[in-house]
Amino acid sequence: METEVTTEHDDSNARLTEQVVASFASTPDARLRTLMQSLVRHLHAFVRETEPTEAEWMSAIRFLTETGKMCDDVVRQEFILLSDTLGVSMLVDAINHRFATGSTDTTVFGPFYIKGMPERAYGENMAFTPGSPVVVRGQVRSTDGTPIANAVLDVWQTAENGMYSGQDIEQPHGNLRGRYRTDAEGRYAITTILPVSYPIPTDGPVGKMLDATGRHPWRPAHLHFMIDAPGHRTLVTHLFDKDDKYLESDAVFGVKPSLMVSYRERPADDELARRFNLRGPYREANYDFVLDRS
Known part of the structure; x- marks a missing residue:
């Protein structure tokens, strides 16, 4: 029966x-x-x-409701954070970029991009808050090796306190953000500060989920890039510090080995330091980006 x-x-x-x-x-x-x-x-x-019990299902509905309440039109996007921490963002990324093309690997967009950040000159310093100075430079090319002139590199990162401008109201507008353009030979140069590892926001539903499941909220140190060029697909990616301790346990599963860079120590007052008006010792990282044709 x-x-x-x-x-x-x-x-x-x-x-x-x-x-x-x-x-x-x-x-x-x-x-x-x-x-x-x-x-x-x-x-x-x-x-x-x-x-699920009815109480559990109602808890799930409350969780999603609170996630929506944490979103705004400028800085905070809790649903992207949820997608990231569940690995869905990286799965969507993998599905949409699963064909080998020779272009630079993609990774998650993240929830802290802000449109309309300042246009910056070649090598201009985008850091208005303290930190260890670095120069990041390289070239942007097509998959056939052709340098891409006038490509736009939209760049953003956290300050030393682990927060992004916009997220942190104490930081000046446009701090550690900027839009750089490649020169006639496809070269770019960015002066900034050394990125640091940081915890994703834990003051909302996603943070409660991580805490309840025993997961840490930390991301390895990285720079965000969104690169656009006529006739090419937009590239969204990061550059990770290869010495960061969270590379193997990124809270949003975004690390790819091909996106790791070394920040090499450079002496004070060398030719590059003089060119970009750096005082004292600094570090340098080099990376060439390769874009798919559209």
């Missing part, structure tokens, strides 16, 4: 799933129809597998 009741219950659940799936059958946009029907099937399968 119990087996019969269980079977009837399972059949009823299956019918419910198919009924909901069928409700989207007339969706005009074929791609939206596919996405919604697949979402229903997978979400229902998750519920059948885990059998």
